[in-house]
Amino acid sequence: MLCERFMPTQDTILDTSRRDSSSASVPPCPELLAPAGDWECAKAAVENGADAIYFGLERFNARMRAHNFTEADLPKLMEFLHLRGVKGYVTFNTLVFANEMADAEQYLRSIISAGVDAAIVQDVGICRLIRELSPDFPIHGSTQMTITSAGGVEFARDLGCNLVVLARECSIKEIEKIQAAQSATETSAVSALPLEVFVHGALCVAYSGQCLTSESLGGRSANRGECAQACRMPYELVSDGKNVPLGDKRYLLSPQDLAGLEVLPDLIRTGMSSLKIEGRLKAPEYVANITRVYRQALDRVYKELMGGEAPESSHAAKLMQQINSESRYNLEMGFSRGLYTGWFRGINNQELAHARFGKKRGVYLGEVGRIQGERIALKLKAPLKPGDGVVFDAGHPDQDEEGGRVYTVDVRGQESLIGFGHGDVNFRRVHIGDKLWKTNDPELDRKLRQSFEGEKPQFQRPISFEVHGLAGKPMTLIVRDEVGNVVKAESTMPMEVAQNQPLSTERLREQLGRLGGTPFVLGELKNHLSGSVMLPVSELNKLRREVVIELERLRVQPKRWTLNAVTEAAANLSLPDQSSRAGNTDKTSELIVLARNLEQLDAALKCGVQTLYCEFEDPKKYREAVSLVHCASGCAAPNRTIWVAPPRIFKMGEEWIMKIVRSSNADGYLVRNYDHLNYFADCRRTGDFSLNIANRLTADYFKNRFGLERVTASYDLNFTQLEALLKSAPPEWFEITIHQHMPMFHMEHCVFCAFLSEGTDYSNCGRPCDKHDVKLRDRVGAEHPLKADAGCRNTVFNSLAQTGAEYVARMMALGARHFRIEFLNETPEQVVQTITKYRQLLRGEIEGAQLYRELKLLNQLGVTRGQMAG
Incomplete structure (x- = not known):
């Protein structure tokens, strides 16, 4: 089956049977995994095409500032997701302290009992605890485990993980090496472990799981979901005791946001099992926006690949250019500190962090050319309309910035005059040459919100029908969904010989396809009726309703993972023999x-x-x-x-x-x-x-x-x-x-290369790390030493x-x-x-x-x- 969705009526219908690839040379289409910080975000993800969502509970998750769900929400949430053909993964991706293990076990029991599809885990001990509680509940090794190699993948497998989320710093070439190493050791008994990568969202400058900055500076551990985002703050570069003049570059550790849209063909080709969108702290409009962009792009790209198009072909390249062009505005309006492919294409320290700001900007509109009363003139580089929100960028993003709603847009040739409400903008703080950014588009937000508001499903997944019968016998209707549920029903009256309008495939499709208001759309239809037969429309509609109701009932049944009533967990959590401690006191x-x-x-x-x-x-x-x-x-x-x-x-x-x-x-x-x-x-x-x-x-x-x-x-x-x-x-x-x-920061990003050379990586940077003593001065004047290791990775020390x-x-x-x-x-x-x-x-x-x-x-x-x- 193709990754594309069968779309006879609308562009939000999903063919999730895509995961069985009919082409041996093209791996199955990866799952699209979206973030959900609350119920609205969960609905936004589902209605815009996510195959799965990930979400946190009140504790033990790496986004404690999100609204998060509660243990009590789990049954209802999983019922909603599974009815809609979407999986739900709980983020259990923090370190867990010794005095919290009993609470962690209770949490895990609730998660497993609720039929959650997997837990995303950082802590090695929690992986062990899950396996003691359940031999079959899926574990996804979090990116917080800092897995960057085939050895790391194998470590996760031995620990009981069923999938690994690779570190964001892995390039496509490095992912290929990991996959090749897995293939080399694959046997009939041991298959390659599925891999997941982040494809879009905020890009941490430090290796996840290895960042101690928030802990060091404020006692708020990133490994406990309390990242203070020190990487988004301004720093000065001090080399050999002297300030390095960098112009308006002050956000030296703030990478552009990750946007993997243009490398989707390569990610599919590498055999990624899942593509993950970052953003559990983001609004539901963001979730809807980014999920929809990647859903549509993924389906189009996969269709091309299944048609035999090579990722590197000119046709594929033109398709990606078209997708990028069509989607760029939405991606930038969703959230953007600048968009970049991160490390997917390898290391380019000149591109990773532009260093000019560390917060959301949006779509670039141009530079202020003239100021005329309470209006400005500029050459617009992107669409702008009354009601849009803008901000003036004077090159000091750490200070309060001017901005507001646009009242008027008067286009005069190549120049546009932009007007604002009286007193809304302090024009004494606006200068010629300031950059103007569009930060909000209310019309886009309304459209996005409409995509997930209301109770009626807007994103439907195909189900297949089989029809059997002959004159004098009941009609048999069999329906199958994408996850393997099968329902069968028979008509209460026999079929009759048709006098003038037999049940053709077209008529069956018309009647059985009336699935509005349900999570389904008619996919494949197999007509096995014998002869020219008919059945009253009322009976056919009744059959359709009957099979749909039963299919919905089957889909919402919670998954039954094995949950051991008596485990070894209690023994593992008990105190050691105190005699060993007593014998150690004299050492x-x-x-x-x-x-x-x-x-x-x-x-x-x-x-x-x-x-x-x-x-x-x-x-x-x-x-x-x-x-x-x-x-x-x-x-x-x-x-x-x-x-x-x-x-x-x-x-x-x-x-x-x-x-x-x-x-x-x-x-x-x-x-x-x-x-x-x-x-x-x-x-x-x-x-x-x-x-x-x-x-x-x-x-x-x-x-x-x-x-x-x-x-x-x-x-x-x-x-x-x-x-x-x-x-x-x-x-x-x-x-x-x-x-x-x-x-504090341990990172692939090389500050030496980025700001003390014109090179892109170790091959052409001239090795300034060998020649200079470098420190980063923060906002309070503290100078933090910077060191490089043999792999050209940088560490910032307190x-x-x-x-x-x-x-x-x-x-x-x-x-x-x-x-x-x-x-x-x-x-x-x-x-x-x-x-x-x-x-x-x-x-x-x-x-x-x-x-x-x-x-x-x-x-x-x-x-x-x-x-x-x-």
Whole structure:
């Protein structure tokens, strides 16, 4: 079947039988997945062609600012969705803390019982919990899991996931490599795991699941659905201590919005199972608008591909140009910070973030040419009419901007005079050369709202009919829907021989196709009547109504997933044997030091630190670091070890970086992503913070399944949550970072390349990251260091070091013994001073409050209590 919808009467009829592709060379048409922050958004998505929606409940979802649904809404919501042939996925895509696991289990039981089609999950422990509750309830691995490789996909499969949402940073070529790796290992027993990508909406600059900015700056964790959108704020670029003049470019970390419309043919060809629209915080008009655009485009593109058109052909290219041209206005009016294909076509740091504003603009109308009283003159670049809303862009989007409703549009040749209501616009703040943007189109909003208002279904899905019968026997009517429901009914009277108007296929289609007011439209009709026969119209209508009512009844039945009445979840959530904690109280606490250059490493070495970590921008220097430590140790420190860290992100084709890291012959390795687990499987390994370990089930999975020596507690935990973690599992499992500059943004976007070069990526940027010390100055004057790693990914670190010193004694009382301190730009002298103070703290010679005060005075080190203070 084609992806296109059979549309005999209107353009909103859907043929969902499309997913069975009749062409071996074209994968099935991907599902179109739309966001729903509330009931209106759910209706907007359904009535405009979504195959599925995703939505959150009151807790445990990554958009806590959305209205969200409640547990009590689930049965009614799923009934509505399933009647309309739409799936519903619950977002359970946050980290879950140890003291919340019982509540999480209750939530999951409600979700599974309500017949929800899947849960979108970030937390490894929650994936495990779901599988203990139900062996068949579908799990979709969230983009918050930061899956960027075939190894990550395989990790998700082993965890029990049924689908994976890839990181937004994956290009089409990288997706192809992931799919190729899946195909290479596919067997009759193990098929490729379905993949999903975001196709439209806000583009996070940092890797989802790896952004600690909101947590670091305000205690509002993005991994808990409380992102404060610091990436949308203005920053100044400071290079080697001097401001870099960038003109009107101030929003250095704010990418343009993702618009994958023009790469739909490539996404289909790669075999994507689902295309996801971002926007659970958006209005229902936005949901209706973007869903409709992608529904219509997807159907047109798929029809072309099924007709044998190659994605790269000139005809396909012309089709995409036409679709883009037709849809651009609607997309920009929906919501736009600028529209761009993101990382789908690879890295282009000059295009990703234009840096001129970080909020919605809409459609560009042109520059102010003249100001005439309370009117302006300009050459319009897009349609404008009275009632539309506009804003004047004077190049200062962080300040209040002038704008309002247009009253008059007077076209005079190539120039248009735009008038406003008296006093609505302060023209003293409007200047020649200001850009004018159209931010609202009431007429478009009305049309969009009409698409989902009212009770009558406006978007219909085809059902197929079969008619059987002969004279003297009842007519049999069989109907099938797109999800496999089958209904059969027989007429209450026998068919008769037709004297003049037999039941032809055309007459049957006319009568059976009268499905107005239902969620259905007549699709395929098979006429198996024998001879020239007839049946009264009233009886035929009665049959049609009967099968439709029964089909609706079948469709709204909740899905019956297996839900174990007695599970192992309770055992997994119980406290560990307290004797293990008591036996740990006499062990000496260990101070672990992470250095970011050889000078810091040498200083830590001279302090006698036994366990040393290195995270260098250039992993080629690891060999020198290992040699330095091994040579210094000898017989004097036989137990001293040096561990090195590979980059946090791994992508297909970057094996060379891990080979360099491994060739250092370090004593151990910091595991930071799923590929590291296997690549360094025969080595000593410790799980780093990037694994997002926030509860016992997650900690147990990484530590014991993969044989890690320790795991690092998530940086999202405040002390209360950390305390719950240490009480829920053996404390010797954990390493706790008590001093660091929080790694806030970790991103594919390279600020060095974008604003200190004219290059697009590492191949032509000239490597300014090797030549300059760069910081980003925020609105309050804080200068946050910027670093690049071997994969050219950037990390923005908090300018202030944070310390958990005041909680160390309480952690030690709970049995914690492994404490880490991390350095960034500190001098060797500062390294020595800081190590000395923390050693005194661990020995009980000073208290945490005293250390906090002294750190604030040490060489003007900036220090904050950080997220651990809550």
